[in-house]
Amino acid sequence: MADAADLPPLTAAAVQALLRTRSVGRVLHVLPQVDSTNRAALDLAQAGAPDGTVVVAEEQTAGRGRLGRSWHSPPGENLYCSILLRRLAPPERLANWLSWIPLVSGLAVLRTVESLTTLQPSLKWPNDVFVGSRKVGGVLCESSGIGTPAAAVVVGLGVNVNVSRETFPLELQAIATSLAAETGHRIDRVALLAELLREIETRFEFLLSDRPALVRDEYSRVCATIGRQVLVRLATGETLQGLADSIDADGGLRLIQEGSGQLMTVRAGDVVHLR
Numbered sequence: 001m002a003d004a005a006d007l008p009p010l011t012a013a014a015v016q017a018l019l020r021t022r023s024v025g026r027v028l029h030v031l032p033q034v035d036s037t038n039r040a041a042l043d044l045a046q047a048g049a050p051d052g053t054v055v056v057a058e059e060q061t062a063g064r065g066r067l068g069r070s071w072h073s074p075p076g077e078n079l080y081c082s083i084l085l086r087r088l089a090p091p092e093r094l095a096n097w098l099s100w101i102p103l104v105s106g107l108a109v110l111r112t113v114e115s116l117t118t119l120q121p122s123l124k125w126p127n128d129v130f131v132g133s134r135k136v137g138g139v140l141c142e143s144s145g146i147g148t149p150a151a152a153v154v155v156g157l158g159v160n161v162n163v164s165r166e167t168f169p170l171e172l173q174a175i176a177t178s179l180a181a182e183t184g185h186r187i188d189r190v191a192l193l194a195e196l197l198r199e200i201e202t203r204f205e206f207l208l209s210d211r212p213a214l215v216r217d218e219y220s221r222v223c224a225t226i227g228r229q230v231l232v233r234l235a236t237g238e239t240l241q242g243l244a245d246s247i248d249a250d251g252g253l254r255l256i257q258e259g260s261g262q263l264m265t266v267r268a269g270d271v272v273h274l275r
């Protein structure tokens with residue numbers, strides 16, 4: 001494995017030197033430690049920070065995951081990044097746009113991993129990035145002031161980059177991995193972040209220009225959930241089981257329920273691939 005010393009430190013100057021975006025990451029805060037980059041980005045939104053502002057931290061002390069979980073965020077090895085969006089879709093398309101943002105963000109992480117490694121990642125609906133049967137990255141979107149002129153969406157991205165599997169908490173060891181663990185070498189986080197921000201910007205522009213049908217096709221091609229028998233835990237605690245059939249026009253998961261054969265759409269939940 002390459003030494004940590006061979007890789008450039010994660011600084012704003014190093015990232016911006018590689019940045020090929022118009023607005024995303026042009027304002028970039030790289031913090032040594034923060035409770036949650038999403039929390040920090042939401043605060044910056046309140047203070048009037050511009051569209052495309054990015055907050056990155058070397059360590060999070062209270063990293064947030066989906067469905068109220070926490071995100072394991074040890075120092076110096078991974079990517080913890082939040083992007084502030086202020087340019088939202090117009091009111092008549094806002095709900096559809098909001099529902100696609102997390103899925104498109106997962107797609108951006110996946111494409112970035114593909115372009116910097118030889119790995120073949122896949123997505124577990126809605127936005128978990130997997131290598132083989134282990135999770136390598138996740139997305140948590142949060143918003144504030146939707147429906148007001150101060151509306152803002154924060155897209156939080158966590159990628160396990162160079163952390164070694166043995167250092168994961170026990171409950172994660174069998175289900176999580178990192179890019180370094182999968183490739184056998186350490187990955188340059190500066191190059192990874194610059195490419196990720198480019199992917200994000202391109203894909204968000206595309207979504208804003210109202211082409212969700214194309215996004216849906218691309219997403220469906222890399223979503224490993226489609227065609228699988230799945231168990232879905234809903235936020236209510238209820239569970240559903242069935243065959244994941246397809247993605248609907250709003251990014252929801254269409255499920256053919258076991259037993260009844262009834263087709264239903266899941267909007268939010270935690271999916272387990274059964275077979």
Ligand code: BTN
Pocket residue numbers: 035036037038039060062063064065066067069071079080081082128137138139140156157158159
């Ligand atoms: C998930 O549960 O899969 C989503 C994880 C999202 C983690 C990222 S790390 C950067 C950003 N800040 C947070 O507090 N969470 C997100």
